[in-house]
Amino acid sequence: MAIRSGRNWTAGLALGLAMAWGIAVVGCDAETESPHPADGGTKAVETKPSPSRTSDDPARPPQKHSADEAPTTKTPAPKNPANKAPVAGKPVPAGQPKRPPGVAAAKRPGKPRISPVLMSEQHRKSCRVFVGQELPQIELPDASGKKCKLADAYGKKLTVVMFCGGNLLTEQQELADLQPEIVGRFGDKGVSVIVVAVGQPQAAVESLAKRIGPKVPVFVDAKREAYKQVATQYLPRTYLLDAAGKILWLDIEYTATTRRQLDEAIRYVLMTATPEKAAPEKPASQK
Numbered sequence: 001m002a003i004r005s006g007r008n009w010t011a012g013l014a015l016g017l018a019m020a021w022g023i024a025v026v027g028c029d030a031e032t033e034s035p036h037p038a039d040g041g042t043k044a045v046e047t048k049p050s051p052s053r054t055s056d057d058p059a060r061p062p063q064k065h066s067a068d069e070a071p072t073t074k075t076p077a078p079k080n081p082a083n084k085a086p087v088a089g090k091p092v093p094a095g096q097p098k099r100p101p102g103v104a105a106a107k108r109p110g111k112p113r114i115s116p117v118l119m120s121e122q123h124r125k126s127c128r129v130f131v132g133q134e135l136p137q138i139e140l141p142d143a144s145g146k147k148c149k150l151a152d153a154y155g156k157k158l159t160v161v162m163f164c165g166g167n168l169l170t171e172q173q174e175l176a177d178l179q180p181e182i183v184g185r186f187g188d189k190g191v192s193v194i195v196v197a198v199g200q201p202q203a204a205v206e207s208l209a210k211r212i213g214p215k216v217p218v219f220v221d222a223k224r225e226a227y228k229q230v231a232t233q234y235l236p237r238t239y240l241l242d243a244a245g246k247i248l249w250l251d252i253e254y255t256a257t258t259r260r261q262l263d264e265a266i267r268y269v270l271m272t273a274t275p276e277k278a279a280p281e282k283p284a285s286q287k
Contacts, residue, residue, distance in 0.1 A: 112268035114249055115261040123252060126232045134245045135161065136229040138196075140219040143209035145202065151245060153217050155192030158269055159245075160262070163196045163227055163237040166204065170254040171236045175212060177259065182266070183215050189270055194219065198227045198235060240265050 117131050129135060138150045150161070160182055164171040178193050195218045197205045202220055209218040221227055231237060231252075240249040240262065249265045251258045 112264045112266075112271055114265045114268055117250055119252070123234065126234050126252070127230075127250075128228075128232065129230050129247060131247050131250065133247055135239060135241055135247060136226075138219075138226045138229065140196065140221055140226055141202075143202075143206050143218045143220070148217075148219070150194055150196075150219065153192060153194050154241065154243065154245060155190050157190035157243055157273060158186075158192070158248075158266060159241040160191070160193045160266075161196065161239040161241060162194070163198055163221075163230065163235060165198050165235040166200050166208065168236070174236055174238070174254040174258075175208070178216055179213050181259070181263070183213075186266055186270070187215065191266060191270075196221050196226060199224050238262065242269070 119127075124130075135150075139147060140150065141147045153159075160178070162174060162178065164175065166172075175195070178195070182191060182193050193216045195208070195212065195216055197208060197218055198221045200208070200220065201222060205218055205220045209216075212218065219226075230239075234252040236252075236254050238251050238254070238258065239247055242248055248269065249261065251261070
């Protein structure tokens with residue numbers, strides 16, 4: 001009898017453990033299934049989204065990140081036009097000096113004018129003739145050795161007179177620009193160019209004349225006598241004269257500003273000049 005009651009007690013203990021285990025299993029299943037109120041069946045309950053889903057999945061709300069876990073996105077650096085590679089310029093023709101730093105191509109502004117000549121007191125004192133005065137009557141030998149007056153080579157409307165020593169790179173550049181930028185563009189409109197080689201021997205002037213071309217006469221001022229009549233120092237010097245030899249504009253260096261102002265002044269004078277009147281025809285009886 002004792003043995004039987006012991007067996008019953010053991011069986012009861014096992015049954016209790018089994019029931020307890022079944023309740024635990026049912027509790028776990030309840031997270032995924034619940035009784036349907038209408039038909040007594042079960043329906044699936046939405047579970048939490050799997051961590052393996054990406055942010056592109058529409059069923060998953062945007063995932064928040066902490067400051068330490070916030071993803072970083074690389075933004076491209078803004079383009080800086082100043083960092084562009086320089087564009088190669090046009091090749092310099094053989095025999096023509098390269099343009100020195102600071103002497104850029106002359107800009108052609110839309111409104112020509114004669115710019116005022118502004119100088120320091122020291123530079124102004126170096127000028128023995130200035131704007132509004134006439135260039136002195138100068139007589140010098142040309143490249144062939146023939147003595148001539150500069151006034152005989154003046155243009156009908158304007159004349160550009162350049163005094164140069166021939167040693168500076170800026171002087172070489174101005175000499176190279178005279179033919180294409182002055183004679184080539186304004187020569188047929190009554191504008192002439194004259195070069196006075198200051199302190200240079202005859203042989204150097206002959207070579208200079210061949211390099212510039214026959215349309216630009218070159219005069220020799222070997223003893224600097226002509227130069228002393230217009231200035232005390234500073235070369236190159238560029239003067240723009242009217243038809244009578246009066247100075248309209250000048251500069252004592254050659255820069256991008258020099259080229260621009262010279263171009264503006266020439267175009268201004270040509271634009272505002274009074275057209276030449278044709279000579280009246282003679283009567284038939286006087287022919």
